[in-house]
Amino acid sequence: MFPLVDEVMKLNSLRGRLSGKKNSSDTKGQTQEDRSFFDPAPVKTVEDGKAYLRRLQKAQKQKEAEESMQSASAYGMENSYQSDAFGIYGNASMVPRVYQASGFDPYLRDVSIGDEEEDPLRTSSLPHIAWQQLEEWGLAMFMHLYCRNIRRLLAYHVKDVVEAFLENANALNECGVMADVLLRRVPSQALLCPPGQTNQMTNVSLSDMLQNLAKSPLFFSKERGVYLFEEHQSFEKYLNVGDPSSTDYSSLERQQYVLERLIMLSKDRSLDRFRWNKGSAWKGKEWTENLPTDAEILINTFCCMMDNMLPADNERDRPFWKSYYFSKGPNRPFTPRVRSRLFLVQTVGRPPHFKALVKGAVREIVPGEENCFHAIVVYLHAVKKMKAGYLESINLHRIIEQVFDVSK
Numbered sequence: 001m002f003p004l005v006d007e008v009m010k011l012n013s014l015r016g017r018l019s020g021k022k023n024s025s026d027t028k029g030q031t032q033e034d035r036s037f038f039d040p041a042p043v044k045t046v047e048d049g050k051a052y053l054r055r056l057q058k059a060q061k062q063k064e065a066e067e068s069m070q071s072a073s074a075y076g077m078e079n080s081y082q083s084d085a086f087g088i089y090g091n092a093s094m095v096p097r098v099y100q101a102s103g104f105d106p107y108l109r110d111v112s113i114g115d116e117e118e119d120p121l122r123t124s125s126l127p128h129i130a131w132q133q134l135e136e137w138g139l140a141m142f143m144h145l146y147c148r149n150i151r152r153l154l155a156y157h158v159k160d161v162v163e164a165f166l167e168n169a170n171a172l173n174e175c176g177v178m179a180d181v182l183l184r185r186v187p188s189q190a191l192l193c194p195p196g197q198t199n200q201m202t203n204v205s206l207s208d209m210l211q212n213l214a215k216s217p218l219f220f221s222k223e224r225g226v227y228l229f230e231e232h233q234s235f236e237k238y239l240n241v242g243d244p245s246s247t248d249y250s251s252l253e254r255q256q257y258v259l260e261r262l263i264m265l266s267k268d269r270s271l272d273r274f275r276w277n278k279g280s281a282w283k284g285k286e287w288t289e290n291l292p293t294d295a296e297i298l299i300n301t302f303c304c305m306m307d308n309m310l311p312a313d314n315e316r317d318r319p320f321w322k323s324y325y326f327s328k329g330p331n332r333p334f335t336p337r338v339r340s341r342l343f344l345v346q347t348v349g350r351p352p353h354f355k356a357l358v359k360g361a362v363r364e365i366v367p368g369e370e371n372c373f374h375a376i377v378v379y380l381h382a383v384k385k386m387k388a389g390y391l392e393s394i395n396l397h398r399i400i401e402q403v404f405d406v407s408k
Contacts, residue, residue: 121329121345124353125364130374133364139381145406147373151271153402154298157305159266165235165259172228175219181206182232184239184256194218206252210236233315237307238262241292241300243327248290257282257291262301265294274298276369277351295352295372299344302376309394324391326357334360342382342391344375358382377403 134140169182176194180186188205197218210233213219219228239255248254261280264273273280276295279287292300306320326345330338339360347355354375356363363382365375380400383389389397 119329119332120362120364121347121355121357124348124367125355127366127368130364130366134366134374134378137378137381137385139377142406143374143377146377146403147370148270149403149405149408150373150376151274152269153399154301154305155265155269155271158262158271158301159269161235161238161301161304162263162266165238168228168231168235171221172219172232175228177209181209184252184259187252230315236316237304237318237321238301241296254291258297261294261297265297271298276372289350293350293352295354296346299346299354299372299375303344305399306391309396309399310392311394320391330357342379342386344379356382358386380404 131140134143139146169179172182173179174195176192178186178189181189184206188203190203192201192204192209193199210229214230214233215227216229220226221228236250236255239258240250241254241258242249257279264280265271267273274294277293279291279294279297281287282291300321303318303321303325306324307318310319312319324341324343326343329345329347330343338357342359343357345355345357347353351367352372353365353367354372355365356375356378363378365371365378380396380403383391383396384400384404389395389400
């Protein structure tokens with residue numbers, strides 16, 4: 001009799017264990033159905049990640065506040081302490097580690113999440129977000145080759161510009177213009193007497209010469225069939241680097257530095273002397289932040305190269321730079337013009353950082369030494385995919401093929 005009772009009790013115990021395992025497995029399966037490691041990431045951009053973090057933190061704060069109020073009211077201790085009474089460690093549990101399931105790691109960048117969302121057109125990029133977007137566009141695998149190609153393209157263009165500038169300066173020097181004036185070393189020339197002329201001009205600045213003598217037959221080159229001062233105007237855009245609203249944007253000293261830096265960068269075919277976040281020593285002193293960086297100089301060189309390809313009103317006109325480049329992020333809300341075009345944008349001044357604004361969508365660019373080259377590659381890829389290789393009515397297939405050809 002008793003052995004039978006023992007067997008029945010063992011059977012009931014076994015059933016209880018099996019039902020417990022089933023319930024726990026059902027709960028576990030339900031939890032996995034709610035969120036799987038292989039589910040798509042809830043956030044894709046820095047902005048979405050920050051918004052997601054704020055929502056989680058707000059919900060956690062509300063939950064803790066309700067619990068603290070309930071516990072305090074039970075003992076008559078309402079408002080006797082604050083929820084963050086333990087200093088910097090008090091809210092440690094409120095920072096969820098979302099990146100484990102989403103690919104977004106808030107600890108990779110030391111930023112404070114405020115009430116207002118940070119504008120990506122005023123900040124740098126997170127490297128992993130930028131590489132993720134490059135993978136989405138199919139650019140990540142060969143990006144190092146694309147950067148090599150754009151470096152060579154810019155190096156050849158800088159060399160051509162420097163050689164043409166020096167040829168123009170030599171021709172003007174033969175016509176009586178001082179070399180120091182043309183090289184931006186002195187602001188004006190005391191006496192200017194063109195060959196074959198008796199009339200002399202006194203205290204003439206370079207800007208006066210460019211404005212008043214652009215079409216003068218006294219400074220016409222019969223060998224090349226060009227007006228020398230008009231040709232010289234076309235080089236000014238290469239020397240004006242930075243924010244046009246700044247006071248020293250077109251100063252002679254700044255132009256002199258940019259010119260000498262371009263001459264230095266033109267000495268090799270791969271821009272080996274390139275220093276992305278600074279430049280070279282200047283007048284016996286270390287480079288300072290009031291001078292443009294090499295990255296800014298090369299981005300401006302790319303804009304000048306595009307200016308030369310688009311229709312222009314005159315030698316000083318800059319159609320690409322005026323229409324497709326922002327020296328700082330545009331204000332929101334975006335205008336229809338911004339939402340319909342492709343832009344290069346400098347989002348941070350020091351160290352310099354550039355992004356692409358593609359029809360109102362910000363494309364994050366990998367920060368660091370290759371940032372300016374990555375930005376140009378992403379921009380040209382956007383022109384290729386979204387504009388069929390055309391900018392306005394100009395076919396850019398030649399430059400696009402040079403950049404994206406990885407066979408050479």
